[in-house]
Amino acid sequence: MTEDYYAGIDIGGTTVKLAFLTETGELKDKWEIPTDVSENGKHIVDQIAASIQSRLPQHATLLGAGVGAPGFIEMKTGFIHHAVNIGWRNYPLREELERVLGVVVRVDNDANLAALGEKWRGAGDGAEEELFITLGTGVGGGIITRGQILHGSSGMGGEIGHITVIPEGGAPCNCGKTGCLETVSSATGILRMAKEKLTTNKDSALHRFEEGALTTKDIFDAAKAGDALAKDVVSEATFHLGFAIANLANALNPSKIIIGGGVSKAKESLLAPLRLVFKQFALPRVSESAEIKLAHLGNDAGIYGAVWLAIQAKATQEEEMLGKSE
Amino acid sequence: MTEDYYAGIDIGGTTVKLAFLTETGELKDKWEIPTDVSENGKHIVDQIAASIQSRLPQHATLLGAGVGAPGFIEMKTGFIHHAVNIGWRNYPLREELERVLGVVVRVDNDANLAALGEKWRGAGDGAEEELFITLGTGVGGGIITRGQILHGSSGMGGEIGHITVIPEGGAPCNCGKTGCLETVSSATGILRMAKEKLTTNKDSALHRFEEGALTTKDIFDAAKAGDALAKDVVSEATFHLGFAIANLANALNPSKIIIGGGVSKAKESLLAPLRLVFKQFALPRVSESAEIKLAHLGNDAGIYGAVWLAIQAKATQEEEMLGKSE
Numbered sequence: 001m002t003e004d005y006y007a008g009i010d011i012g013g014t015t016v017k018l019a020f021l022t023e024t025g026e027l028k029d030k031w032e033i034p035t036d037v038s039e040n041g042k043h044i045v046d047q048i049a050a051s052i053q054s055r056l057p058q059h060a061t062l063l064g065a066g067v068g069a070p071g072f073i074e075m076k077t078g079f080i081h082h083a084v085n086i087g088w089r090n091y092p093l094r095e096e097l098e099r100v101l102g103v104v105v106r107v108d109n110d111a112n113l114a115a116l117g118e119k120w121r122g123a124g125d126g127a128e129e130e131l132f133i134t135l136g137t138g139v140g141g142g143i144i145t146r147g148q149i150l151h152g153s154s155g156m157g158g159e160i161g162h163i164t165v166i167p168e169g170g171a172p173c174n175c176g177k178t179g180c181l182e183t184v185s186s187a188t189g190i191l192r193m194a195k196e197k198l199t200t201n202k203d204s205a206l207h208r209f210e211e212g213a214l215t216t217k218d219i220f221d222a223a224k225a226g227d228a229l230a231k232d233v234v235s236e237a238t239f240h241l242g243f244a245i246a247n248l249a250n251a252l253n254p255s256k257i258i259i260g261g262g263v264s265k266a267k268e269s270l271l272a273p274l275r276l277v278f279k280q281f282a283l284p285r286v287s288e289s290a291e292i293k294l295a296h297l298g299n300d301a302g303i304y305g306a307v308w309l310a311i312q313a314k315a316t317q318e319e320e321m322l323g324k325s326e
Numbered sequence: 327m328t329e330d331y332y333a334g335i336d337i338g339g340t341t342v343k344l345a346f347l348t349e350t351g352e353l354k355d356k357w358e359i360p361t362d363v364s365e366n367g368k369h370i371v372d373q374i375a376a377s378i379q380s381r382l383p384q385h386a387t388l389l390g391a392g393v394g395a396p397g398f399i400e401m402k403t404g405f406i407h408h409a410v411n412i413g414w415r416n417y418p419l420r421e422e423l424e425r426v427l428g429v430v431v432r433v434d435n436d437a438n439l440a441a442l443g444e445k446w447r448g449a450g451d452g453a454e455e456e457l458f459i460t461l462g463t464g465v466g467g468g469i470i471t472r473g474q475i476l477h478g479s480s481g482m483g484g485e486i487g488h489i490t491v492i493p494e495g496g497a498p499c500n501c502g503k504t505g506c507l508e509t510v511s512s513a514t515g516i517l518r519m520a521k522e523k524l525t526t527n528k529d530s531a532l533h534r535f536e537e538g539a540l541t542t543k544d545i546f547d548a549a550k551a552g553d554a555l556a557k558d559v560v561s562e563a564t565f566h567l568g569f570a571i572a573n574l575a576n577a578l579n580p581s582k583i584i585i586g587g588g589v590s591k592a593k594e595s596l597l598a599p600l601r602l603v604f605k606q607f608a609l610p611r612v613s614e615s616a617e618i619k620l621a622h623l624g625n626d627a628g629i630y631g632a633v634w635l636a637i638q639a640k641a642t643q644e645e646e647m648l649g650k651s652e
């Protein structure tokens with residue numbers, strides 16, 4: 001008797017993470033291969049297919065694959081306009097993978113897939129209305145409404161990191177604007193604020209960290225231990241994040257607000273101040289129906305979300321085939 | 327040969343607006359009856375049914391009805407928790423109307439139905455991703471994602487008026503918070519700001535309006551004519567509105583942003599400054615794919631949206647019956 005497998009694929013600039021999952025979200029295998037960026041990434045798809053085929057157990061059948069990809073993706077077609085790190089330009093990733101794997105393939109971006117993964121098998125508990133935020137080098141986001149990713153009219157849905165939180169005089173952001181949420185609540189932003197304050201403050205406990213060794217978790221820990229400078233930084237980062245989330249929640253009314261990424265390693269030291277700000281700016285009914293939680297799946301969230309997407313696509317395909325044969 | 331009609335019903339505190347529309351959105355008849363709030367509104371449903379039945383032409387068949395209702399509504403069931411103006415408490419409006427009319431009925435709130443109406447037959451041009459904002463006594467909103475109203479987890483989706491735009495020292499809002507968008511960009515908010523400024527300014531052209539006669543359109547007109555005080559008020563109202571819309575658009579990526587309500591009578595005097603602020607705070611790709619437009623359907627938008635909802639419900643019902651009979 002054969003077992004049904006789905007492949008989850010997370011394509012990064014240096015490695016491709018791969019996994020086999022069952023339809024119920026049981027992780028059967030997980031491995032990595034290096035990302036071959038030679039010749040503008042033209043070998044990647046074949047290498048993924050070869051790796052999946054050699055790793056697929058004899059008793060298993062591959063039914064579909066979901067892929068998290070970098071760059072700007074056209075969601076409906078899985079077409080990559082441009083992925084700088086890899087070299088793809090106008091690359092039909094979904095079509096290519098469907099050709100070599102012979103199964104249905106779906107493609108989306110990392111943050112959207114992580115949102116779906118957390119909904120399906122993580123902190124989302126299957127919530128149909130979810131706001132997912134990842135605080136890493138940048139601030140990424142994924143919004144789920146009626147159980148599906150909100151892509152918006154041109155695939156920009158969920159760009160929560162570029163909500164403006166400082167209308168005037170904010171720090172410059174990679175997007176070209178200033179004062180984006182990403183400039184104050186990402187790991188990069190939090191470290192920048194701490195370093196700026198450290199130049200004029202001699203007493204902070206944060207001075208004991210060597211140049212480059214300071215992490216956002218150190219800052220949250222120092223704030224918890226009472227360090228004034230660290231408290232200022234945490235207060236600033238959580239105020240803007242809580243304010244942005246509360247305003248989004250007033251419009252979206254999610255039941256789960258899930259925080260992931262490196263900064264979320266601070267756990268309750270992050271969530272406790274965040275919940276206070278959220279409650280202050282969210283409508284009472286909105287606040288009562290929303291739970292703010294830490295992400296559960298870490299770096300695997302995207303793999304789970306990718307497989308969930310592939311399972312949905314397979315089901316839709318079967319329904320359509322059934323419809324046609326009637 | 328009979329013609330298929332749908333009823334659109336808009337229940338207000340003083341009148342019930344009624345209309346017959348066809349499946350393609352052609353308005354066939356429109357009339358009003360007074361809202362009978364006696365005995366906690368217990369006669370309203372029967373009066374609506376009697377009015378519809380007496381007005382329905384002999385050659386027409388009623389296939390469904392959509393209803394805009396005040397108060398807090400449970401969207402899935404059409405149950406009204408409490409409608410203060412009418413007296414309903416825990417009232418199963420949808421069930422009651424389905425019983426007396428004998429057709430499928432759907433219920434939603436005014437702003438959500440107006441958003442759907444504009445999408446279907448108004449300024450939305452059928453857009454699947456729409457942000458609808460009505461600037462009247464308050465600020466109402468409706469968000470459409472993947473072609474459907476975003477209700478959120480507890481029916482609070484689209485409460486755009488209660489996005490906080492002034493985090494500290496803002497004016498008190500009816501919702502209990504302070505500094506909500508509604509306090510600065512509603513007709514009430516704009517008039518309040520003008521009156522406050524008029525107490526310390528002697529030169530403004532707005533002084534020629536008698537107490538109570540000043541409208542928001544007068545303020546927009548005076549601003550266009552160069553009145554400094556009016557320009558300040560317009561600049562404040564449009565800054566906060568544009569900022570809130572841009573931040574929402576960064577998350578939702580709508581293709582149409584539609585502005586209705588009494589304040590929108592100022593037309594381009596409102597939209598021109600709004601577009602400038604929007605462009606400043608929205609991501610370039612978000613801004614490029616979003617069109618900011620005036621609502622087209624005025625007070626009839628809700629009737630159109632209600633009928634659209636009824637048509638969808640009828641279609642779903644038929645699909646389900648087909649599925650069951652197979």
